[in-house]
Structure formats: structure tokens, C-alpha cells
Amino acid sequence: MVLQSSLKNCLQLSCILRTPKAGLRSTTSGSLIIQSISNDVYQNLAVEDWIHDHVNLENRQVLFLWRNSPAVVIGRHQNPWQECNLRLLRQKSIQLARRRSGGGTVYHDLGNINLTFFTTRKKYERMENLKLIVKALKALRPQLDVHVSDRYDILLDRQYKISGTAAKLGRTTAYHHCTLLCNTDKFVLSSVLKSPYKGLKSNATPSVPASVKNLFEEDPSLTCEVLLDAIAEEYATQHHIDHHITLINPADETVLPGINNKTKELQTWEWVYGKTPKFSISTCFNMVYKDSVLDVKVDMDVKHGRIEVCNIDLPEQWLPPALCSELVKSLVGSKFCPNETTTLATTLLGVCPQDDELHNRWNLLCENMVMLM
Amino acid sequence: MIFVCIHRVRSCSSIRFIKSKYVCVFDKSALKFSHQQRLFRTSAVSCGQIVQFKLSDIGEGITEVTVKEWYIKEGDSVSQFDSICEVQSDKASVTITSRYDGIIRKLHYNLDEIAYVGKPLVDIEIDASKGVAPEEDVVETPPMSHEEHTHQEIKGHKTLATPAVRRLAMENNIKLSEVVGTGKDNRILKEDILNYLAKQTGAILPPSPKAEIIPPLPKSETLPAAPKDKARKIPVPVSRPIVFSGKDKTEPVTGFQKAMVKTMSAALKIPHFGYCDEIDLTQLVQLREELKPLAQIRGVKLSFMPFFIKAASLGLLQYPILNASLDESCQNVTYKASHNIGVAMDTEQGLIVPNVKNVQVLSVFEIASELNRLQSLGSAGQLGTNDLTGGTFTLSNIGTIGGTYTKPVILPPEVAIGALGKIQVLPRFNGKGEVFKAQIMNVSWSADHRIIDGATMARFSNLWKSYLENPASMLLDLK
Numbered sequence: 001m002v003l004q005s006s007l008k009n010c011l012q013l014s015c016i017l018r019t020p021k022a023g024l025r026s027t028t029s030g031s032l033i034i035q036s037i038s039n040d041v042y043q044n045l046a047v048e049d050w051i052h053d054h055v056n057l058e059n060r061q062v063l064f065l066w067r068n069s070p071a072v073v074i075g076r077h078q079n080p081w082q083e084c085n086l087r088l089l090r091q092k093s094i095q096l097a098r099r100r101s102g103g104g105t106v107y108h109d110l111g112n113i114n115l116t117f118f119t120t121r122k123k124y125e126r127m128e129n130l131k132l133i134v135k136a137l138k139a140l141r142p143q144l145d146v147h148v149s150d151r152y153d154i155l156l157d158r159q160y161k162i163s164g165t166a167a168k169l170g171r172t173t174a175y176h177h178c179t180l181l182c183n184t185d186k187f188v189l190s191s192v193l194k195s196p197y198k199g200l201k202s203n204a205t206p207s208v209p210a211s212v213k214n215l216f217e218e219d220p221s222l223t224c225e226v227l228l229d230a231i232a233e234e235y236a237t238q239h240h241i242d243h244h245i246t247l248i249n250p251a252d253e254t255v256l257p258g259i260n261n262k263t264k265e266l267q268t269w270e271w272v273y274g275k276t277p278k279f280s281i282s283t284c285f286n287m288v289y290k291d292s293v294l295d296v297k298v299d300m301d302v303k304h305g306r307i308e309v310c311n312i313d314l315p316e317q318w319l320p321p322a323l324c325s326e327l328v329k330s331l332v333g334s335k336f337c338p339n340e341t342t343t344l345a346t347t348l349l350g351v352c353p354q355d356d357e358l359h360n361r362w363n364l365l366c367e368n369m370v371m372l373m
Numbered sequence: 374m375i376f377v378c379i380h381r382v383r384s385c386s387s388i389r390f391i392k393s394k395y396v397c398v399f400d401k402s403a404l405k406f407s408h409q410q411r412l413f414r415t416s417a418v419s420c421g422q423i424v425q426f427k428l429s430d431i432g433e434g435i436t437e438v439t440v441k442e443w444y445i446k447e448g449d450s451v452s453q454f455d456s457i458c459e460v461q462s463d464k465a466s467v468t469i470t471s472r473y474d475g476i477i478r479k480l481h482y483n484l485d486e487i488a489y490v491g492k493p494l495v496d497i498e499i500d501a502s503k504g505v506a507p508e509e510d511v512v513e514t515p516p517m518s519h520e521e522h523t524h525q526e527i528k529g530h531k532t533l534a535t536p537a538v539r540r541l542a543m544e545n546n547i548k549l550s551e552v553v554g555t556g557k558d559n560r561i562l563k564e565d566i567l568n569y570l571a572k573q574t575g576a577i578l579p580p581s582p583k584a585e586i587i588p589p590l591p592k593s594e595t596l597p598a599a600p601k602d603k604a605r606k607i608p609v610p611v612s613r614p615i616v617f618s619g620k621d622k623t624e625p626v627t628g629f630q631k632a633m634v635k636t637m638s639a640a641l642k643i644p645h646f647g648y649c650d651e652i653d654l655t656q657l658v659q660l661r662e663e664l665k666p667l668a669q670i671r672g673v674k675l676s677f678m679p680f681f682i683k684a685a686s687l688g689l690l691q692y693p694i695l696n697a698s699l700d701e702s703c704q705n706v707t708y709k710a711s712h713n714i715g716v717a718m719d720t721e722q723g724l725i726v727p728n729v730k731n732v733q734v735l736s737v738f739e740i741a742s743e744l745n746r747l748q749s750l751g752s753a754g755q756l757g758t759n760d761l762t763g764g765t766f767t768l769s770n771i772g773t774i775g776g777t778y779t780k781p782v783i784l785p786p787e788v789a790i791g792a793l794g795k796i797q798v799l800p801r802f803n804g805k806g807e808v809f810k811a812q813i814m815n816v817s818w819s820a821d822h823r824i825i826d827g828a829t830m831a832r833f834s835n836l837w838k839s840y841l842e843n844p845a846s847m848l849l850d851l852k
Contacts, residue, residue: 075464075466076441076459076461076466077441077442077459077461077466090753090754090755093753100466101464101465101466102461102462102463102464102465102466103464103465103466104464121432122432124432124433125432125433126433152463152464165464166464166465166466167464167465167466168465168466168467168468169431169432169465169466169467169468170467170468170470171454171468171470174432203484203485205461257555275442277441277442277484277485306627330631330632330635333625333627333628333631334627334628334631335627335628337628337754338754338755339722339754339755339756340627340628340629340722342756342757342758342761343628343629343632343722343723343725343761344628344631344632345758346632346758346761346762347632347633347635347636348635349762350636350639350762350784350785350786351635351636351639351785351786353700353701359762359763362758362762363758363759363762366758367757367758370757370758
């Protein structure tokens with residue numbers, strides 16, 4: 001089934017989405033299937049927000065299909081330091097996003113499909129949605145052993161997780177979204193979702209790790225396009241609408257007024273890191289300097305992503321105590337972030353007497369501190 | 374005198390009232406407030422009803438949730454539909470919104486506690502004058518006198534708007550029926566009122582108090598520029614007072630700003646003097662055009678900075694005092710052997726100054742390559758301590774953003790800094806007295822007057838200038 005896109009469709013969409021009365025008059029009354037043309041995780045999450053806030057779902061439901069370039073998406077109340085390897089993410093330029101729904105951390109790339117089911121709050125029903133997906137998969141390949149677990153996961157061969165679920169409920173609308181592993185890079189997935197940070201204590205929602213498998217491994221003819229099409233077909237059948245997918249551009253303000261502000265908000269540090277529930281770090285590390293090994297103990301409390309309390313225990317006189325307490329004082333109130341810590345540390349050094357030995361020791365301490373972030 | 378207030382309130386299964394009818398007793402001193410009662414909440418007399426707002430059904434048979442975030446605290450006032458808290462249940466995150474206008478009097482749970490469906494979540498004191506009834510339009514229209522209509526129901530429909538929006542409309546004498554609502558169910562939002570006002574006065578109002586002024590970076594889109602342009606031409610006389618509902622915001626100084634505060638406070642101790650000049654870059658521009666593709670083939674982006682940096686290093690070989698450091702007590706000057714030339718970079722978070730180490734032994738190409746590395750690390754926020762420390766001299770290319778002459782501030786423990794303005798095409802006279810098109814850039818130097826005198830700075834600048842105006846001369850002195 002060929003995906004259609006045209007200006008007419010976009011205008012119809014904006015009419016339908018914004019004025020329910022017009023929607024009833026339009027030819028495509030009833031439920032809607034839309035697909036994003038963007039692979040930007042922030043833009044796509046913004047579309048979910050927009051639909052959640054603006055679309056009247058009394059007489060219709062919406063299925064939103066989207067895929068992202070490599071990104072790690074954490075749940076609303078999670079701690080990114082606990083959930084993934086932030087150093088690796090920065091090195092590989094993988095995006096980090098915090099979604100508004102609950103649940104655990106997932107890795108997205110173009111081999112993963114995201115599906116969002118929008119309904120009114122009364123019609124919120126996750127099992128039904130997942131069963132729809134399973135039905136679509138079985139219709140495509142009857143021999144596939146897929147079923148929905150009681151944790152709202154979809155399992156392949158009774159043991160491999162191919163889909164995880166999360167949901168968001170507002171005052172009148174709700175959405176349930178889930179992933180579907182088609183052909184994701186499992187190696188990157190497992191390495192980024194492993195946190196190297198030790199000594200973290202928090203009440204943030206923890207993720208439950210699971211063994212995963214791609215549908216592609218089971219049957220190489222199952223590409224993302226094939227799967228998207230099959231699920232859209234099943235949705236169309238169950239909702240008595242045409243199998244017609246409307247493409248939307250998440251950057252288009254005329255169709256989705258206010259969307260760019262939503263995208264920007266999702267990208268802010270305050271949202272991605274600042275919404276982390278309060279946590280504490282209590283850890284120690286060894287520093288090798290010349291011929292000796294030094295033990296350093298660090299204790300920090302982090303609230304809203306900023307350091308509230310900081311304590312660094314160093315061997316006595318290894319660094320001037322005044323300078324160390326200056327460092328601790330500067331860190332309090334700053335973001336728990338390698339960039340800020342490096343900047344502050346290097347600035348403090350700049351206003352210090354010039355001494356290569358001091359510089360080397362200071363840099364060593366700072367590099368190790370930054371490794372905690 | 375006794376006033377009896379009887380309110381009819383919509384009954385709902387999830388609300389439990391403490392009292393459904395009540396009597397307010399006013400004493401004589403409160404009498405003067407009575408005629409204003411309708412539009413203002415008075416704190417002198419508190420006869421609000423405390424309502425226990427219960428956690429409503431989540432669906433799927435869920436009975437308990439965890440409270441993850443409170444958006445309000447005790448004593449805050451809320452409007453209907455404001456978010457109260459975020460709760461989580463088994464991978465579902467639920468936003469609980471208020472059903473009432475009022476003041477939060479009690480939160481029944483702390484963070485991370487389990488909350489139960491059907492049990493009280495918060496206690497809200499409902500404002501006596503407003504009650505829970507669906508919103509009504511209480512706005513006066515401009516041509517009508519104030520005695521007429523204080524309540525309006527338009528064609529039997531109640532205009533939907535929150536109390537905050539209605540207040541804004543009322544303060545600006547706007548009829549809600551004339552405003553197009555763009556919210557859910559055609560609800561009128563604050564943006565709609567502002568847009569309506571903008572149409573009335575012909576000026577574009579700031580979209581929200583939180584909007585920041587974005588500097589005109591070349592990569593930014595035209596959208597942010599438009600409101601600024603329009604804001605500059607406001608000669609249209611305004612007949613109605615425009616209400617700007619912004620508030621001052623105080624934040625602690627942290628992070629990058631804190632670092633700047635420290636550096637600049639230390640820099641204050643240095644007595645700065647400035648020296649400025651203009652450089653004719655016509656020949657350099659041509660040279661760079663020729664060399665750019667060669668560098669591209671080798672995978673490096675070649676800007677003007679590598680030339681400026683190399684020329685500075687050649688100059689420092691002749692005037693090493695500019696690459697020195699003065700100790701705290703001003704007793705000793707240390708002449709640094711390495712030319713670690715810092716390049717000021719403007720990143721999203723703020724100003725950072727990584728440096729290129731040992732420029733004295735690097736070729737222009739190597740400097741360009743190193744700059745590329747520092748720039749990509751800088752924009753990704755991944756510069757390490759080594760790249761950010763050990764600088765001995767700094768160049769700041771503020772000209773990429775704009776400006777001609779500036780007064781740069783020396784970054785301790787250095788003793789000199791140069792700021793480069795933008796390259797402009799200007800008419801100049803050549804040796805034969807003819808006017809030609811020249812590519813002119815301005816440079817502004819600052820130096821520590823305790824150990825550097827004007828003559829030294831001038832001679833260094835002249836040497837640097839001669840290398841750049843006649844790039845071939847750099848060949849003679851390259852090591």
C-alpha cells in the first residue's frame with residue numbers, strides 16, 4: 001500500500017485535528033492513522049504532546065507511527081545516570097530524551113518502530129492495543145510465536161522482548177505507546193543501556209532489563225515498512241476506516257501550531273536532566289599519580305540535576321585545601337554535568353599561582369570527577 | 374449585620390463536602406469590602422469551603438499509584454484545570470488536574486508515597502465568590518459604560534476560559550465573545566487574548582514573559598527575528614493600556630556564569646590598556662580562497678583563524694613579554710616557552726576558551742586541524758581539562774557575530790588578549806592614490822600595563838599586521 005502525502009491531506013488533518021465540528025463534515029470522519037516524516041526524537045515526542053493537548057478524541061482515535069535516529073529515551077520519572085552510559089552516548093552522539101509517559105528506558109534507532117495509540121481517558125486500554133499488534137503480526141506470518149505478557153511486553157518465542165510499553169494519562173485524553181524491534185542494532189542497545197555509574201541511590205523508577213531480539217532475525221523479510229503497513233492495516237480494519245496513512249511534518253507550525261515550542265521544551269537541559277528525582281552518589285575511586293595510588297571519596301546529593309551537597313575526601317595536602325573548598329563551593333548549585341564541572345575547575349585554576357605540579361594534580365582530580373557524570 | 378450566603382454547587386460522586394450550605398458572618402469592619410466582593414477575593418474574610426479532592430479513577434482497575442511530583446504546595450492558589458501532581462502506576466504516568474479554583478490547604482501525600490484511588494489527594498479551599506460553576510464572561514466592553522453589563526452570556530453559550538485568562542481580558546476591556554479561542558473545545562487561552570490585543574494596537578507583543586532575546590547568529594531562523602523587528606517600529610499610539618503580565622525572576626548564579634564571575638573578578642585587578650588598529654586583509658582573503666579546497670581535500674575546514682593564530686605566534690617570538698605571566702606579588706615575570714594560544718568560543722552554555730598548544734611548532738594546516746577538533750568538542754560540550762588550561766595568549770573572534778572595535782578583558786594568568794572584528798569591504802587608497810575595494814578588519818588589543826607598555830604592544834601589532842597584510846612575508850619567518 002503506497003503511502004500518500006499531499007497538501008490536501010495536511011490541510012484536512014489540521015481541520016480535523018483542530019475543529020471537531022469540521023471533522024464530522026469531512027470525508028475521513030472517524031479514526032486516523034498518521035506517520036511522522038521526521039526521525040528526530042524530540043520532534044516526534046512533541047507531536048505526541050500536541051495531539052494529547054489539542055485533539056478532540058471523543059469520536060475518533062488516532063494511531064501515530066514514528067521512528068527515530070539513534071536515541072535513548074528514558075521514562076518520565078527516571079534517572080539517566082542510573083539507566084544508561086551517558087559517556088558513551090556523548091561519544092557516539094546519541095540523543096538523550098525524556099518522554100512524558102512512565103515506564104523504563106529504551107533505545108531507539110531506525111530499526112525500531114514506535115506506535116502511539118491515542119484515545120479518550122475512558123477508552124484507555126493497553127491490552128487491546130497490544131493484542132491488535134500481535135494480531136497484525138500473526139496475520140503477516142502465522143508461524144510467529146508472539147504473545148502479550150502480563151507486564152504489557154510483547155514476547156517472541158516466549159522469552160525475547162520485542163516490544164515495551166508506556167502510557168500517559170491526562171485530564172480527558174490518554175495515550176499508550178510501545179516500541180517494536182524490527183532491525184535494531186542490539187550491540188549498541190546493550191552497551192548504551194548499561195550504566196557505569198556506581199554508588200547511586202534514588203527513588204527513580206528503575207528499568208527492568210530483558211533479553212531482546214529483532215523480528216528481522218526471525219524472518220528477514222520483515223522490514224520496518226512491512227510491519228508498519230501490517231499494523232496500519234489491522235488498525236484500519238478494527239476501526240472501520242480506510243487503510244490510509246497521513247504523513248505529518250513535526251516542524252510544520254501551520255498544521256500543528258505551537259509544536260516548535262513543545263519540541264524546544266523537550267530539548268532543554270531542565271527537562272531532560274533537571275526532572276531527575278533527587279538522588280545521591282556515594283563512591284570512591286583511585287587516582288594513579290606518578291608512583292602513588294590515591295584514594296578519593298566523593299559524596300554528592302543531586303536535586304533537579306544540580307549538585308545540592310558536595311563532599312570530596314582527598315589525601316591531606318595533596319592539593320591546597322583552600323582550592324579544594326573553593327571547588328566544592330563552586331560545584332554546589334551547578335549542574336551535575338561534565339561540561340560545567342570542567343569549566344568551573346579550569347577557571348579556578350586560572351586564578352591560581354602558576355605551578356605545573358599543581359596543574360597536573362588538579363587536572364587529574366577534575367578528570368576523575370567528570371567521569372562520575 | 375449578618376449576610377447569608379447560600380451556594381448551589383454541582384454535586385459529584387467524587388467530591389465529599391464538609392458543609393453544603395453555610396452562613397458567613399461579617400462584622401462591621403468588613404462591610405466596606407462587600408461591594409467589591411464579586412470580582413476580588415478578600416483575605417480579610419475567609420469563608421471558603423474546604424473540599425477534599427479525591428484521586429479519580431485511573432482505569433484498568435488500578436487502585437494505587439505512586440506520587441512522583443507535586444506541581445503545587447500548600448498555600449498556592451490554583452485554577453480549574455491547573456496541574457496538581459504527577460502520579461505513576463505501572464508504566465503509566467498520570468497528570469492530575471484541579472477541578473476547582475481555590476487555594477491548596479493540604480497535601481495528603483509526600484513524594485514517592487502510595488496514593489489510593491477514591492481517597493483524598495489534596496484539600497482545596499474554594500473561593501466563596503467564585504464557586505465551582507462553569508465559567509462566565511464577566512468582562513465589560515469598551516464603548517459601553519461601566520454601569521452596564523457585568524455578566525455576559527453570549528448567545529446562550531458560556532465562553533470557556535480560565536479565571537486567569539478572564540482577568541487578563543477584563544483588565545484590557547476585552548469582550549471574550551470577540552476573541553477566537555484556539556484551545557481545546559474552543560477554550561480561550563492567554564495567547565488568544567494577546568493576539569487579539571496585538572491586532573488592536575498593531576504591535577506584536579512578547580509571546581510570553583519567559584521569551585529570551587536570541588542574539589542574531591547566522592544559523593538562526595528568521596522566525597525569532599520577526600518579533601524583534603516589529604517591536605522596534607511601534608509609533609502607533611495605544612489607546613488602551615497594554616498589560617504585560619511578566620514577573621521578575623531571580624536565579625542563583627551557577628555553572629558557566631559562576632566561572633565567568635570568578636575570571637572577570639580576577640581580571641579586574643589587572644590594569645588594562647587598549648590599542649586598536651585596522652588590517653587590510655585583501656591579500657589574505659585571496660590566499661585563503663586558494664588554500665580552502667586544498668585543506669578540504671585533507672578533511673579540514675580552513676577559516677581565517679589559523680592565519681591569525683600563526684601570525685600572533687610569530688609576533689610573540691619577537692615580543693615574548695606578551696606571552697608571559699606576572700606572579701601574585703608582582704615580583705617576578707615568567708616568560709612562557711610554549712605559545713598556547715586560546716581561542717574564545719561561544720557555545721550554548723556560555724563562553725569557553727580552549728587553547729591550541731605549542732603553536733610555535735605547528736604549521737597553519739596543523740593549527741586549522743586542531744581548531745576543528747576543539748570546535749567540535751566545544752559544541753558537543755566535551756572539552757577536557759587539558760584543552761581548557763595552560764593558555765598563554767588569547768584571540769577572540771567576536772567578528773563572526775559582529776562588531777568592529779571592542780574592549781576585550783584579559784584572562785588571568787595571561788597578560789594580553791586580542792579581539793577581532795568583522796571583515797568589511799571598504800574603500801581605501803592604494804599607493805597610486807586610487808580608490809580600491811579593500812577587505813578591512815579591526816583588531817582591538819588589551820594588555821597588562823604593569824609589565825607591558827604601549828610601544829611594545831604597538832610594535833607587536835604592527836608586526837602581526839604586516840604578516841597578515843602581506844602573507845608572503847610569513848614565509849620568511851616560518852620555522
